[in-house]
Amino acid sequence: MKELELYVHIPFCVRKCCYCDFLSMPADNSLRRHYVDKLIEEIRQNAPACSQYQVSSIFLGGGTPSILPGVQIAEIMEALRQNFTIGQEAEITLECNPGTITRQKLVFYKMAGVNRLSLGLQSARNQELQRIGRIHTFEEFLESFDLARKEGFSNINVDIMSALPGQALEDWMFTLKKVLEMRPEHISAYSLIVEEGTPFYEQYGEDELRRQQGETPFYLPTEETERQMYELTRETLADKGYLRYEISNYAQPGRECRHNIGYWQLTPYLGLGLGSSSYLEQVRFFNTSSLEEYLDGKFHNLTEILEMAKKQGKDLRSARSQAKTDICLLNQRQQMEEFMFLGLRMTAGISRKRFEEIFGRELESVYGNTVRKLQQQGLLKQNEGRVFLTEEGISVSNYALSEFLLEVEEIEDCSL
Numbered sequence: 149m150k151e152l153e154l155y156v157h158i159p160f161c162v163r164k165c166c167y168c169d170f171l172s173m174p175a176d177n178s179l180r181r182h183y184v185d186k187l188i189e190e191i192r193q194n195a196p197a198c199s200q201y202q203v204s205s206i207f208l209g210g211g212t213p214s215i216l217p218g219v220q221i222a223e224i225m226e227a228l229r230q231n232f233t234i235g236q237e238a239e240i241t242l243e244c245n246p247g248t249i250t251r252q253k254l255v256f257y258k259m260a261g262v263n264r265l266s267l268g269l270q271s272a273r274n275q276e277l278q279r280i281g282r283i284h285t286f287e288e289f290l291e292s293f294d295l296a297r298k299e300g301f302s303n304i305n306v307d308i309m310s311a312l313p314g315q316a317l318e319d320w321m322f323t324l325k326k327v328l329e330m331r332p333e334h335i336s337a338y339s340l341i342v343e344e345g346t347p348f349y350e351q352y353g354e355d356e357l358r359r360q361q362g363e364t365p366f367y368l369p370t371e372e373t374e375r376q377m378y379e380l381t382r383e384t385l386a387d388k389g390y391l392r393y394e395i396s397n398y399a400q401p402g403r404e405c406r407h408n409i410g411y412w413q414l415t416p417y418l419g420l421g422l423g424s425s426s427y428l429e430q431v432r433f434f435n436t437s438s439l440e441e442y443l444d445g446k447f448h449n450l451t452e453i454l455e456m457a458k459k460q461g462k463d464l465r466s467a468r469s470q471a472k473t474d475i476c477l478l479n480q481r482q483q484m485e486e487f488m489f490l491g492l493r494m495t496a497g498i499s500r501k502r503f504e505e506i507f508g509r510e511l512e513s514v515y516g517n518t519v520r521k522l523q524q525q526g527l528l529k530q531n532e533g534r535v536f537l538t539e540e541g542i543s544v545s546n547y548a549l550s551e552f553l554l555e556v557e558e559i560e561d562c563s564l
Contacts, residue, residue, distance in 0.1 A: 152201035157421030158213040166281035169343040171423040172211040194450035195231035205407035214244035218256025225260035246284035246292040254299040266305040272326035305334035333403040488552040497536025
């Protein structure tokens, strides 16, 4: 059977964090119940179109999935098991926020087959947590982590965030040390991005612009400080046995997140839930982001979409109107671009042989100029049939990866 990953979106949270631009919102118990019912309906409707696939990983993200009662997470997982073929060794991850976890919920997660937790810490400094709008303290995070260990969860990721407003290098080092004391199997270390439409953009938008232009910001860390935080993260975690396998992700050997690796290697995936995205049979499509439409049952119809994908791309217009979703049939040039800028996020880079197997062309015939240019700049290396970013290339990854978008000739518009 072909491999498939599932992403399940739970869009609810206690309140949105100041930096968050994800599709999430507060909701009462009645609305959450209604949403779970519609989610299960969507699962049952779309699973038959995936009969040739076996699910290798499931990721329940948000929002805050752990805001739901444990029994509702169990209901969702039961619906997935009844309707999809799920591999015995499938990785099943649930995102959790401290302040929303109880022992009872953890028991339900275990019974439902969840075998990996992702805990959102962000900072070990309570003043920083308060500044970014988190609902928990560091002490409450420690309680949640300890609860998870006691209930038998042996694969836990911890999310942390650098370059926060007012954060100094020693503050970031404090967070790193505190997290390492807990020895989680995986650490995701992200740098703050001030996104439009968030409270932080109103507060620090001009400050972010100054930083991007090389000027000295007023309250955000400078570009040089942010770079030092990045290097400190890499060195500190490496000393403690954590391998960086992607730009922002570190893991103990064998504990890499298989679900995320699937994204970067273009493994087919199906998104379920409000605003979720999918990539199947060279078609990328997105569920409605309107909660009202979703609760009315206007989510994507996978059977219709895949049937249309077998025909001319123009026929996808009718699928879009029927399925209430944005649909894009990727041409070969777009698939090449995604192969490169997603694959190069991983420290192992991409395989020349794999590129040729997929696209029937040698890598040099498409990206030769870009590869040579970035090699000359010290941002790219080649070894044993693989192409990967250097340490310097990773530190300026946005620039390096964008070069692979510019190399390809003008591509046709895929919007419908």
